[in-house]
Amino acid sequence: MARVVYHLPDGTTKAVEVPAGQSVMDGSVRNNLPGIVAECGGSCSCATCHVYLPDSSSDLFDPPSAEESELVEFLDGSQSNSRLSCQLIVGEQDEVHVEVVDSSV
Template identity: 50%
Template structure:
């Protein structure tokens, strides 16, 4: 089971065992990670699950699709490694993934 680490702006870390096929957002919600609201329930329609993927994971996670890029326009403080966590599907090669929650969401 892949492990995902969520880091909130104050530096608190939430390490979560995530099920393959679920999303990074679903695991954050299940484990009460602060700052991941997911108001649309994971439909890629709100940008309230915005995260920063740690640079070393950027290639493994991949780039956002066009619809996700459009929704990132509504997120705060977008960076080159910004992703919507509802669009990152957990898989074995993401074991150890680290994402940060933007300060404005926390």
């Protein structure tokens, strides 16, 4: 279980308790938060679950797979800290922060 703090595209934040084994994307979709669309349902193929992972949270997750890195590279607004939130699997972190990129536009 981790407290995931979503920094939303409208400038607000929303904190959600996400159970271990679920992804940061799951936590957003299950709580109807805006920005993360997750068209493919988490199979690392749509890239509509784009987030920026701040330095403070980057060590809390495994590095991206080659498949994820390839998808992220070609996204609008791609940065060195871009991740696909369906690939960020929650464990026993205390608190995680992500900046949500609006994938609905």
